[in-house]
Amino acid sequence: MESIQQPEVIQIKPEEPNQIVQSESKHFKEYYLCLTGAQPHMIEKDLVKFFMKNFNLEDLPLKGIMKKRGNNFAFFLFQDQEQMTKFKELFLCEIMPKMPKMRLKEVSKKMNAREFRPVKDREEMKEESERKKEKQMQNVTKEEIEEEMKISVEDRVTPYHNLEYKDQIKKKEQQLIDVLRSFDEQLKKDIKKNNEVKPKWYPETEQNIPCPLSEIIECDEDYINEYRNKVEFTVGRRYEDNEICVGFNKGNMNKGILYVDYPDTIKPISKNSIRAAKQLEKIIKESQIEPYDRKSNQGYWRILLYRESKKTKQVLICVVVSQENQVNEEQQLEIEQKLKTEFLSSSESSQNEYKTVSLSMIFSNEISGGYKETDRVKLLGGQDYYEEKLFDFNFRVSPFAFFQVNTNVFEKMLRLIEYFTQINENTVVLDICCGTGAIGICLSQKARKVIGVDIVESAIENAKANVQLNKDVINPDKCEYYAGRAEEVLPNLVKDQQALGLQIIGIVDPPRSGLHKDVLKALRTCKGLDRLVYVSCNPQSQMKDLQCLCYETSKKRKAPPFKPLQCIGADLFPHTNHIESIVLLERFYD
Numbered sequence: 001m002e003s004i005q006q007p008e009v010i011q012i013k014p015e016e017p018n019q020i021v022q023s024e025s026k027h028f029k030e031y032y033l034c035l036t037g038a039q040p041h042m043i044e045k046d047l048v049k050f051f052m053k054n055f056n057l058e059d060l061p062l063k064g065i066m067k068k069r070g071n072n073f074a075f076f077l078f079q080d081q082e083q084m085t086k087f088k089e090l091f092l093c094e095i096m097p098k099m100p101k102m103r104l105k106e107v108s109k110k111m112n113a114r115e116f117r118p119v120k121d122r123e124e125m126k127e128e129s130e131r132k133k134e135k136q137m138q139n140v141t142k143e144e145i146e147e148e149m150k151i152s153v154e155d156r157v158t159p160y161h162n163l164e165y166k167d168q169i170k171k172k173e174q175q176l177i178d179v180l181r182s183f184d185e186q187l188k189k190d191i192k193k194n195n196e197v198k199p200k201w202y203p204e205t206e207q208n209i210p211c212p213l214s215e216i217i218e219c220d221e222d223y224i225n226e227y228r229n230k231v232e233f234t235v236g237r238r239y240e241d242n243e244i245c246v247g248f249n250k251g252n253m254n255k256g257i258l259y260v261d262y263p264d265t266i267k268p269i270s271k272n273s274i275r276a277a278k279q280l281e282k283i284i285k286e287s288q289i290e291p292y293d294r295k296s297n298q299g300y301w302r303i304l305l306y307r308e309s310k311k312t313k314q315v316l317i318c319v320v321v322s323q324e325n326q327v328n329e330e331q332q333l334e335i336e337q338k339l340k341t342e343f344l345s346s347s348e349s350s351q352n353e354y355k356t357v358s359l360s361m362i363f364s365n366e367i368s369g370g371y372k373e374t375d376r377v378k379l380l381g382g383q384d385y386y387e388e389k390l391f392d393f394n395f396r397v398s399p400f401a402f403f404q405v406n407t408n409v410f411e412k413m414l415r416l417i418e419y420f421t422q423i424n425e426n427t428v429v430l431d432i433c434c435g436t437g438a439i440g441i442c443l444s445q446k447a448r449k450v451i452g453v454d455i456v457e458s459a460i461e462n463a464k465a466n467v468q469l470n471k472d473v474i475n476p477d478k479c480e481y482y483a484g485r486a487e488e489v490l491p492n493l494v495k496d497q498q499a500l501g502l503q504i505i506g507i508v509d510p511p512r513s514g515l516h517k518d519v520l521k522a523l524r525t526c527k528g529l530d531r532l533v534y535v536s537c538n539p540q541s542q543m544k545d546l547q548c549l550c551y552e553t554s555k556k557r558k559a560p561p562f563k564p565l566q567c568i569g570a571d572l573f574p575h576t577n578h579i580e581s582i583v584l585l586e587r588f589y590d
């Protein structure tokens with residue numbers, strides 16, 4: 001196998017970062033470093049993926065990379081001095097402490113920049129893997145398609161729709177018990193293989209679970225159907241008759257079997273939302289412009305985002321379409337006019353007690369057919385948010401911001417969190433991954449202060465506006481909101497609060513992937529934070545995070561652990577197989 005000669009290298013000592021001698025090549029104006037201690041089986045793209053995944057990086061400050069299979073070293077190329085310094089800092093602070101075998105060394109000889117493979121950022125990598133997937137999708141047989149088409153949209157979207165509600169709850173209870181057991185199984189493995197010790201708080205139970213499952217919060221009978229305040233309909237074609245349809249995906253994305261079927265029988269969504277889907281379907285058919293097709297990356301119509309509030313009777317509608325040249329200016333204007341007439345006209349609102357208060361279009365280029373916050377939005381009518389209510393609090397929610405889809409069960413969850421946290425005038429509430437501020441605002445009345453953090457800027461704008469909206473009942477000065485990654489913002493916020501000597505209560509409600517390791521570290525090491533509520537829509541990733549929070553004190557986890565006191569399930573999603581898990585934790589002092 002061809003291999004690169006080990007270069008002449010000068011080692012960089014981690015304890016002396018300021019004394020690093022920069023190896024700048026005057027001739028080529030290129031900057032190189034050599035990494036040793038890499039896994040021999042990896043090639044360039046594996047190494048990039050490894051760094052991005054393990055250190056949760058959006059991109060790597062690198063211009064190019066060279067790594068041959070079989071070698072335990074790689075070369076990194078930088079575009080300038082600044083980039084090289086940034087990478088060295090990242091390496092010394094983040095990578096080396098966790099990968100002590102890896103070392104970064106100066107290269108003392110010139111190298112040919114053309115041998116380096118360019119490093120792609122995460123977006124590019126995602127797009128490339130999407131394209132690869134699309135390619136794999138080409139050769140599907142008719143039999144495979146027919147087999148997939150036998151599974152109805154109801155069975156896909158709502159696999160429990162045929163079960164009595166009490167049986168759905170029983171199944172979900174068992175799901176949570178199984179996940180709690182997985183914590184125990186992992187702990188036993190870690191004790192055997194990784195020198196972990198059993199935490200002193202760990203209970204001896206026959207069930208082999210770290211804490212009891214106290215209850216499942218059920219949905220009220222009136223809300224078991226039509227509970228969703230947000231629906232995303234896909235625009236596509238039906239398999240059976242090739243008709244254009246605004247509904248739900250049917251098929252298998254991985255095999256490239258992409259069809260859509262009518263949404264009429266899906267129990268969690270409202271009749272109003274189905275009506276809106278039909279209205280858009282009519283406009284699309286009249287337009288004679290094709291829906292977006294992932295395989296060819298062609299077509300215009302993509303998604304109908306529909307949000308409504310049962311309490312305020314307000315509706316927000318967003319039509320997601322392709323950004324690039326799929327229609328001309330004249331067609332675009334005509335479409336906008338039709339959407340306005342269909343969704344905003346007075347005849348439309350007189351038929352219905354619900355009112356569309358926000359109508360917009362999102363222009364997206366996502367190859368997956370989806371959309372993201374940075375996409376261009378054009379407001380066609382009304383304001384850029386709708387209003388939702390929890391108890392007597394009002395909330396502004398914009399198209400991209402998160403809001404729990406089932407307000408009936410969410411209010412019950414909030415009562416439970418309030419009871420557990422026993423917030424008082426000496427308490428600072430940290431609302432981590434706060435979205436539009438729902439949890440913090442509902443708990444703010446008794447607290448000294450509420451601090452919220454979320455990555456979505458418009459959600460934080462909503463949260464700030466929501467505080468003002470409720471200023472008759474809460475003091476706006478008490479509530480602070482920060483837009484940013486919790487892993488970046490939280491460590492400093494926590495330090496500030498510690499300095500004030502107040503009692504801190506943490507409430508975390510992360511996305512499905514769970515919490516970033518830096519957030520977990522900041523929570524674990526935060527003095528004054530003795531009570532924590534972990535809300536999760538993905539109990540598996542929650543259990544993984546609980547390892548960082550609850551495993552016994554060790555060299556890498558110096559602060560005392562949290563003890564999970566109880567787990568509570570909340571059935572936010574009737575008819576589906578999803579269950580929200582809330583774990584209440586308390587600091588365990590030996």
Ligand SMILES: C[S@@+](CC[C@H](N)C(=O)[O-])C[C@H]1O[C@@H](n2cnc3c(N)ncnc32)[C@H](O)[C@@H]1O
Binds near residue numbers: 485509537
């Ligand atoms: C499950 S939602 C919870 C929202 C909120 N607690 C509520 O109940 O309405 C998760 C939130 O995490 C936010 N988020 C995702 N990644 C984040 C990160 N790295 N830092 C901060 N917030 C993040 C999302 O924008 C989203 O609002």
